[in-house]
Amino acid sequence: MIKLIDITKKYGEFTAVDDISLKVKQGEVCVLLGPSGCGKSTTLKIINRMLEPSNGNVLIEGKNVRDFKPELLRRKIGYVIQYVGLFPHMTVGENIGIVPKLLGWEKVKISRRTEQLFTLIGLDPGFYSNKYPHELSGGEAQRIGVARALAADPPILLMDEPFGAVDPLTREILQTEFVKIQKELKKTVVFVTHDLEEAIRVAVRIVLMQKGRIVQHDTPENILAHPKNKFVHDFIGADRALKRLSRFPVSNIMREAPVVKSSDDLFKAAKSVDKRGFRFLWVIDENEELLGWIDTTRLIRNKEKKEDVITRIPVSRIAVRSDFTCKTALSRMLAEGIKVVPVVDENQKIIGEISLADIEKITEEVAHTWQE
Ligand SMILES: Nc1ncnc2c1ncn2[C@@H]1O[C@H](COP(=O)(O)OP(=O)(O)OP(=O)(O)O)[C@@H](O)[C@H]1O
Ligand SMILES: [Mg+2]
Known part of the structure; x- marks a missing residue:
C-alpha cells in the first residue's frame, strides 16, 4: 500500500534520511522507532509531501505521490502532528472538522462526523465541542489530535509521537485505546516514536532507525528475540525477554x-x-x-x-x-x-x-x- 523507494533527504551536506526503502502493508501499523534525530519525522513528512525528498519516490497504491492532487492526498492521508498542534483559536469541534471543511463537505455532514469521532475517542461532544485547546488536558488534546486525523476517514494515518506529550499512565491508556480503535478501523498506519514500550504495544512491524538508515525491519517479537547488531541489542535493553512477553496473549x-x-x-x-x-x-x-x-x-x-x-x-x-x-x-x-x-x-x-x-x-x- 505504501512504498518508499530509495528515499534520501539532505540538508546541505547533512543527510537526515539516507537511502531508505520500505513497504507498509494495508491495515498494518508500522512503527518508525529510534533515538532522537535519527530521521523518523523527516521520513513521515516525505510520505505526505510535507517535505520533498532529495532523491527517491513514494508510492501509494502503486501511484507516485507526486502525481496526487493535494486534495486527494488530504483525503487519503490523515496526519497526527508531533506535539499535537491543535489550532489555538479554533474550538475543539472546529479543529476536528478542519479537513472535511477544506474538502468542501456540507455543514451538517461535518457536524455529524465530528460527533461520531467524539464518541470514537470516548469524549462527550456536548461538553467538549465548544471548548478551546487550552482548556483540555494533555490526554484529551492528544485524543482530539487523533480524531482530527481520522475526520475524513482516510485509509492512511501518519502519526508522529501522537502520545508523546502526556504522563506515562495516560500514555498507556491512549495506546490501549488506539490499539482498540485500530482493530476496528484497520487503517494503514505509520507511527513514529522513540519509546520502545510504545512500539511493542502498537506495532505489527517495527522499523528501527539509526542516523537516517534502517537498521532492522521486523516484527517486535523477532526484533526482541534476535537483535541484528549491538545498536539494536543496546537500544532494546537487557530485559528484552520480559518485554517480549507482552507480545504474547495468555x-x-x-x-x-x-x-x-x-x-x-x-x-x-x-x-x-x-x-x-x-x-x-x-x-x-x-x-x-x-x-x-x-x-x-x-x-x-x-x-x-x-x-x-x-x-x-x-x-x-x-x-x-x-x-x-x-x-x-x-x-x-x-x-x-x-x-x-x-x-x-x-x-x-x-x-x-x-x-x-x-x-x-x-x-x-x-x-x-x-x-x-
Ligand atoms: N530543516 C532542517 N534543516 C536542517 N536539518 C534538519 C532540518 N530538519 C531536520 N533536520 C535534522 O535532520 C535530522 C532528523 O530529524 P527528524 O526530525 O527526522 O528526527 P526525529 O527522528 O524525528 O527525532 P525526534 O525523535 O527528536 O523527533 C536531525 O538531526 C535534525 O536536526
Ligand atoms: Mg520527530
Whole structure:
C-alpha cells in the first residue's frame, strides 16, 4: 500500500534520511522507532509531501505521490502532528472538522462526523465541542489530535509521537485505546516514536532507525528475540525477554485446567489428575466460582482432611484473563509465588490455566547474542 523507494533527504551536506526503502502493508501499523534525530519525522513528512525528498519516490497504491492532487492526498492521508498542534483559536469541534471543511463537505455532514469521532475517542461532544485547546488536558488534546486525523476517514494515518506529550499512565491508556480503535478501523498506519514500550504495544512491524538508515525491519517479537547488531541489542535493553512477553496473549499458551467441585471426592479427583500429569487441582463451589486449589502431591501423600487441603485464594489477585499478556501473568506468578495461575472469563469462571514452565519456553527463544 505504501512504498518508499530509495528515499534520501539532505540538508546541505547533512543527510537526515539516507537511502531508505520500505513497504507498509494495508491495515498494518508500522512503527518508525529510534533515538532522537535519527530521521523518523523527516521520513513521515516525505510520505505526505510535507517535505520533498532529495532523491527517491513514494508510492501509494502503486501511484507516485507526486502525481496526487493535494486534495486527494488530504483525503487519503490523515496526519497526527508531533506535539499535537491543535489550532489555538479554533474550538475543539472546529479543529476536528478542519479537513472535511477544506474538502468542501456540507455543514451538517461535518457536524455529524465530528460527533461520531467524539464518541470514537470516548469524549462527550456536548461538553467538549465548544471548548478551546487550552482548556483540555494533555490526554484529551492528544485524543482530539487523533480524531482530527481520522475526520475524513482516510485509509492512511501518519502519526508522529501522537502520545508523546502526556504522563506515562495516560500514555498507556491512549495506546490501549488506539490499539482498540485500530482493530476496528484497520487503517494503514505509520507511527513514529522513540519509546520502545510504545512500539511493542502498537506495532505489527517495527522499523528501527539509526542516523537516517534502517537498521532492522521486523516484527517486535523477532526484533526482541534476535537483535541484528549491538545498536539494536543496546537500544532494546537487557530485559528484552520480559518485554517480549507482552507480545504474547495468555490465550496462546493457555491449557485445560483440572477442576473439581468442593463437594466431590477430592482425594479421588486428586489421584486422577495426578495420573494425567497435573500437580494442582482447582476447586470450585456449587456456583462454579473459584475457591482455591489443591496441591495433589501433598494430598495424596498426607491424605489430609478436606478442610485442610484447599488453599483458598482471592481470585482477583491471581487469576488472569485470556486476553492479558504473558508478562502480566508472569508478574502475578512472581508476586504470589505460584507456578500456575488460573485463567478466568468475565464472570470469574475458570476456563484454563497457564504455567511458569510454558512462559519460560517463550523467554528461551530469545537469542543471547546478535549475528554480526
Ligand atoms: N530543516 C532542517 N534543516 C536542517 N536539518 C534538519 C532540518 N530538519 C531536520 N533536520 C535534522 O535532520 C535530522 C532528523 O530529524 P527528524 O526530525 O527526522 O528526527 P526525529 O527522528 O524525528 O527525532 P525526534 O525523535 O527528536 O523527533 C536531525 O538531526 C535534525 O536536526
Ligand atoms: Mg520527530
